[in-house]
Amino acid sequence: MNERSERRSAKQPSPGLNHQPIMNGALAAFAEHGFNGASMRDIAKRADTSLSNVYNYFPSKEDLLVAVLKDTNGELLRRTNRTVAAAKPNPTDRLRAAVRAYVGFVVDAQPASIVALSELRYLGGERRKAVVAARDETEALFLRLVEEGVESGEFTTTRPHDATRAVLLLCATVANWFRPDGELSREAVAELQADFALALVGARNN
Structure with a gap:
């Protein structure tokens, strides 16, 4: 058959x-x-x-890709939400916690994170919309954190949407270069990316 x-x-x-x-x-x-x-x-x-x-x-294979990408995005969002909820209430610490969680997930689920980065281009129409909608929930979480920092005066960026996209790209692309046997540990990479992210939003208390 x-x-x-x-x-x-x-x-x-x-x-x-x-x-x-x-x-x-x-x-x-x-x-x-x-x-x-x-x-x-x-x-x-x-x-x-x-x-x-x-x-x-x-x-279809497209439906499988949708399921894999939605599952990846869902777990990333759950982990990030939990970590942010446990962080100190000020925007700087909350954004640092979010970046640590995102980078930690990318390292822990590196194959899934690479697929999420590279394979979305093969989806179109409603399938693509479903995946993008799930991904946008994570972007909305980070945008809220950046906007909170701007409103409180802790962040000086005048372009919170662009800064948020840059922070997300900074986190996501760790999947392309992180190596378990590399110079930096999982925790060190997460901390370094958090420093970079706070610089991107113009954090006063980085």
């Missing part, structure tokens, strides 16, 4: 079945081969399941 016929014959999954192994297989395939180079058959093999079962959950 070829890949197309297996897709046509796929049945809907039974409630309660776990699709996480498929998500994990897709992430590994996308990280190693990119979206174009990964195949649904390879994803099924990595998930130790049948191709038809993959199609039960995800009608």
